[in-house]
Amino acid sequence: MLVIGDEILSGRTQDKNVTQIAAWLNVQGIRLREVRIVADDVDAIVEAVNTLRARNDYLFTTGGIGPTHDDITVDAVAQALGVGVVIHPDARAILEGYYAARGGLNDARLRMARVPDGASLIPNRMSGAPGIQLGNVYIMAGVPSITAGMLDALTGTLEGGLPVLSATVGCWVAESEIADLLATTERLHDDCQIGSYPFFRDGRVGANFVIRSTSADILADVSTALIAGLTAQGRDAVAGGI
C-alpha cells in the first residue's frame, strides 16, 4: 500500500486508510505486507509505485486524486507505468451527471476523469469521482469514507488465498513474565504467529496475545495451549482478550 499526501507526513491528518484497507484485505484472503507513506512528489510516488507493484500481488494507493493542483497521483502512476494520461469517457459521463446539479463540470472537476491510459474505473457511490485500476495497481481516494465505498465495490473481485484468522487471549500479566511461554507455544505449532500487545489500564499491567493462522483448527489448538500454559503458571487467561 502507498499512502500519498503531505498532510499525513506533516502530522496534520491521522491516516485511517491503512487500518481500513488492511482489515478489508484480510477478509479477501490477502495480507498487507508493506506500506509506504510519501509526499505529494512525483519522483517519490514513481519510485514507490514501481518497487511495490513489482514485488507484491496488488498495490493500493490512497490520496491525491482530487481536483486541485496538489493532486498528482494519476500523473505519477501513469509515469511509473510508462503510459500516457487520458480522459476516461465513462468517468467524464459520471462527473457530468454528478455535477449537473452542482454548478456543472469545469476544468478542475474534469481533472478527476483523467486516468492512466488503459485503466478501468472503480465505482464511487459517494462523490462522483471514481477510483482507478490498471494492472495490479488500485488508485483509491484519500478520504476514508470514499475509499470505504470503493472497497465495497471491489469486494470479491480480487484473487486471494485463505483469509488469515485470529484469536486473542488476554491476561493480567507483564508480557516479560511469560515471554518464554509465548515463544515456545509459537515454535511448537506450524502456520501460527503469536503477537504480544501489552497495555497499562486502571493502574495495572496486562497484555493481549493475538494468534494468527489460516487454519481454524490450529487457531483453536494454539489458544488452548496458551491458556493451559498461562493457567499452569497461576495466571487467569481470558479467551477473547481483555
Place this chain on the structure above:
Amino acid sequence: MLVIGDEILSGRTQDKNVTQIAAWLNVQGIRLREVRIVADDVDAIVEAVNTLRARNDYLFTTGGIGPTHDDITVDAVAQALGVGVVIHPDARAILEGYYAARGGLNDARLRMARVPDGASLIPNRMSGAPGIQLGNVYIMAGVPSITAGMLDALTGTLEGGLPVLSATVGCWVAESEIADLLATTERLHDDCQIGSYPFFRDGRVGANFVIRSTSADILADVSTALIAGLTAQGRDAVAGGI
C-alpha cells in the same frame, strides 16, 4: 520513519506514532519525508533501515523493542548497521532498578537491555526499558505514550532547520470550484505549499486550505492573498480554518 509491527499491517492496531513523531519533528525544524511500515521480519527491517538512514538526516523506528520473541528490532538494526548486539550496562542497571519491586530481572526483561554495539540510550520515564540511538538511527517504543516520553527527552537535541509554519484558511466551497485560485496563489509565492483538504459536514461541502512555509511573513502574505481571492469570488473565507 520506520514503523515495525505485524499488528499495524493486520489492521488490528491504529498507528499513532506517525502523527506524533511528525508533529514533534516539525517543532524541531525537521520535516518527516517518508515513512515505511513493515512486518516483524528481519529482512524487511534491514532493507528499510539501510535505505532510509542513507538518504535522510535522521531515521526514527517505532515498535519491536519489548521483551517477547516477536521483538526483533534491535537485532535487525544491528544487522543493518553491521555491528553486534551487546547488553548495555546502563540499560541493565535501569531495568534492575525498575523491576526490583516487580519480581526482578529475568531473561525476557534483560532482552530490553540489548542494544546494537556502540549505541546510546534514550530515557524512558514510563516503563524502564530505554530507547536506543546509534548514528542517525533512533529506536523508539511502539506504545505511543512511551514514545511521547522519549521524544520529550530528545527535544532540542537534534540539529534542525527552520520549523515549518502553517496557517489554515477555511471556506464553505467545493475545492473543485476554486482549484485555479489555489494553484495560482501557490505559484505566485516562493517557499509555500498550499494543501487542499475537502470535507463533508452538516450536509455541506467545504474545504480547509493549509499553507505551509518556513517564513511567517510569507505565510501571512499567502493567507491574505487567498482570502482576498476567495472573497473576490463571493466566498466567505475563514482565517484559521473551519
